[in-house]
Amino acid sequence: MTSRVQRVAILGATGSVGSQALQVIDRYPDRFQLLGLVCGRRPAPRPAEVIIAAGEPDFDVRLEALVTDPRCDIVLVAIPGAVSLKPTLAALTAGKTVAIASKEVLVMAGRAVIAAVKRPDQLRPVDSEHSALWQCLWGESPASVSRLLLTASGGPFWSRPELELEQVTVAEALKHPRWSMGPKVTVDSATLMNKGLELIEAHHLFQVSLARIDVVIHPQSVVHSLVEFVDGSLKAQLGNPDMRLPIGLALAYPERLPGVVEPTRLDSLESLEFQALDSERFPAVELCREAADRARGYPAVLNASNEEAVAAFLDGRIGFPGILAAVESALAAWPGGGEDLAAVLAADTFARNHFRERLVKVST
16 A cells, blocks of 8 residues: 555646646545646646746746656656657656556657656556556566557548548547547547557567567457467456546556446347458558657658647648658658667657648649
8 A cells, every 4th residue: 555645747737647647646536646737829727836847948947847857757648759768758757657558658769768667657558459468468588478459440441441541520529439549549549540649658568579479450449459479368447438447547546446437237238249450551550660660860851750640630731641752752762870879869759841832843
């Protein structure tokens, strides 16, 4: 049992994960106390000792001060995009527990992030899929693990094979069938890029080879992921789609918070379907696997070009198929680089510049 109240800093307090994390913290005041909030365009949702808004002149300095503050116990990283990398590394280096919800951190610089981890429970996954894998692996020997299986809802277009993806509108891409998420993550779900990014995350988080991580389509989003063992058995984590459960687990580990979500009633579940991934129609997962296998900055290029392309799609500057086309173009143009932080950031900058230059050429 935790002997004292844990003080939490939330990076990305106005997003979906940040908002639900505040609900968990408020519900368990004997366990958690809010120390600081980092917000984007929207104002802070509530008072806190430290509030930092994006765009402040000293934003980076104040952000690092917050995540390394001696009063801070847990840093919840839920800022989308590459901006979350530096504060994550600073928090880990300072010995803070990091609950990680931002995919980009491990995708861009997984090796550097894992190298900064000082103890086994210091880096805790918040994504529902990685939380599920984490739970399934508790108490298991690494040698007994055969494969990790990430489940995917399939997004809004999986069940519509007749739909021409060239005709997809922004409104259609933002209609996720199961989860309520921010626009960037929702579009990534529509391309299935989110599953490719999650594959890279799982590779680093659990130190399992890329070849032993697969994606399976599960439209009901009740089974959040599975682990296959060498004896042929499968272990799965099930639950109604509710991000408060993985958030609560990441904050309270190794304990479980009583009543953090309603129990899943088996008699109310739909039939559970599982389908193979159609990599030809949705090639993003294999694109991510290849980038991660090449390393040398390719994952950072993939991540940055996808961020730029999704933003352009949401703004109406490119069509839906243009997202993956832009990522493929950036990967083809990247000559390869190093693995340290400076090299990763250089790859990130290269990809963004490449996308913008390519967009100008296409539009002129």
